[in-house]
Amino acid sequence: MSEIDPKHFRNVMGQVPTTVTVVTAMVDDKPIAMVIGSFVSVSLDPPLAGFFCTTDSYSWGLLKSADVLGVNVLGADQIDVSNNCMRDLDERFDGLDWSVVDGAPKIAGCTAWLTLTPHQVVEAGDHEFALCNVTHLEAAEPANEPVIFYGGGYRTLAPKA
Numbered sequence: 001m002s003e004i005d006p007k008h009f010r011n012v013m014g015q016v017p018t019t020v021t022v023v024t025a026m027v028d029d030k031p032i033a034m035v036i037g038s039f040v041s042v043s044l045d046p047p048l049a050g051f052f053c054t055t056d057s058y059s060w061g062l063l064k065s066a067d068v069l070g071v072n073v074l075g076a077d078q079i080d081v082s083n084n085c086m087r088d089l090d091e092r093f094d095g096l097d098w099s100v101v102d103g104a105p106k107i108a109g110c111t112a113w114l115t116l117t118p119h120q121v122v123e124a125g126d127h128e129f130a131l132c133n134v135t136h137l138e139a140a141e142p143a144n145e146p147v148i149f150y151g152g153g154y155r156t157l158a159p160k161a
């Protein structure tokens, strides 16, 4: 039995800022999207990256069946995109500017875009870690600042001091 109170765990980890990405895939010809804050680069050689998904996520159940995953890193002006992708599964792409690029849905105007192929799914408590091969990656030019998730809400970066 854990002695860590889950609410306390959440509150403290809320002080750890994360990026906001939308992980996407085409599954049975339908676009699937899930908002993911746990996206992380893992290895340079070989190029690996990944993210954690709660095991009870319906979206993850679909994403894990795909051959190609897209990672859309959201910009400071894309909080509405994240909100869109928290709606019911069938409505997440409504009103979004997106297209299939290299096999996965790419959302226009993101800070960075990667495509991944599955490498390994690692059990991690009530989550699974999706360890993936990085097959393509690009950043917006000129650079587009990201949106941050911190303290249970969205933030944007302050100008350099």
Ligand SMILES: Cc1cc2nc3c(=O)[nH]c(=O)nc-3n(C[C@H](O)[C@H](O)[C@H](O)COP(=O)(O)O)c2cc1C
Pocket: 020, 033, 034, 035, 036, 037, 038, 039, 051, 052, 053, 054, 056, 057, 058, 059, 060, 082, 085, 086, 089, 149
């Ligand atoms: C900013 C933000 C970051 C999130 N990060 C993750 C994450 O890393 N892993 C995860 O499993 N869920 C994460 N979620 C929650 C999922 O996006 C959400 O529970 C899921 O899309 C619900 O859809 P589903 O039940 O259809 O899977 C995050 C939500 C937000 C708003």
